[in-house]
Amino acid sequence: MTLSKLLRNPLLAGFFMAVALFGCGGGGDQEPSAVSVELRGDSIFSAPGIERSPASYIKAARPGWMVDDRSVSGLALFQALPFAFGQLSIVVIELGGNDALYPRTAEMFESDLRAAIGSVIGAGKRPVLTGVVNMPVSPDFFTAEALAKRDAFNAITLRIAKEYGLQHAGWGEDYRGEGDVIADRIHRTQEASDRLAALLVAAIERTSEQR
Template sequence: MDTVFLRLRSIVFLAFLCAFTQVQANQDEAPNTLLIVGDSLSAAYGVQSDEAWVALLRARLDAEGLENWRVVNASISGETTDGGLRRLPGLLDKNEPEVVVIELGGNDGLRGFPPGVIEKNLAKMIEQVREAGAHPLLVGMQIPPNYGERYTRAFAGIFPKLAEQYDTGLVEFFLEGIYNQDGMMQSDGIHPTAEAQSLLLANIWPKLAPLLK
């Protein structure tokens, strides 16, 4: 009787061990999530979705052996920091990301929103990302000089100030090497062309890659 009991107990233990191992394996294989909260620059405005920098990013992840990352692009054309701030809690709850790219502020600047308001909204977004246990990456922007030197300088200063304050990653200027190059901007002078999408990825990748690896 004792022998039968011992055998049964061994079988139960082995079954439990196998089940635990399978659960652990499934957890290890579960993809990490990269959440992008941006505006038209990340929402493929004026270009085919498979040509946009976010699509190129997915291919880059595979090429770098980072297949365990999935990309959730929650970018919306015309989005402001206020809209992003209101949407962010739901996006964090739904997607449970490990990394969040915050690519917002350009529309605020083009509409002349007060720099203090923009800074406050972005600061709250960074705080919410951190509270959710994720790593934020802030993408900096600049606006045309016709808005006046005082305003353009104050706007551009928002991003490095927040990056230093919160010790977070920063892409200094998303359109660096793009905005002033022939054929890289659409006719509106605001949105990059399809040819520029690889340059957008090249600008963000050096700051993004360390967070993924």
């Protein structure tokens, strides 16, 4: 019996199709594995005063991703340790701004960040660092002294990301002045928040592509 006659039989045709797909790995249009992301951050993720948080932006921009937002307003890095992890494979660390409001030195922050990264890697997951957002001086919260600490802490995130070969979203470098913050002089406007979220999506994608 010729191949053309065999393929006229629907059962045999289905068999040959299954063999062909198996042999080529299911075809060239397979969807990539879903990206799964756990967000560890503070109120920059909660995004008070605007409608769309960075987590909501990420979910809308990448609807196939699994996103677990575990951010807590007011959280400092040293308060978050040790991390307890879920099942998701990429862990975003967006902490450090509130640490600048406490009597924490640059050496303390670096030690905490190394501990956080070590716990993520030790759990078989991949860290992504956002950096520490910048903002204008505020007499009630982020004084000139606190912002100087923010500068130091953000520089540490950049240096450690390079040392560990981690993706860094560059949130501290994205600041464009007072127009980026709402009336409280801390949290982002919608436009500025969306910029940060887009930078983070790119950093997560770079991490997901690393082997």
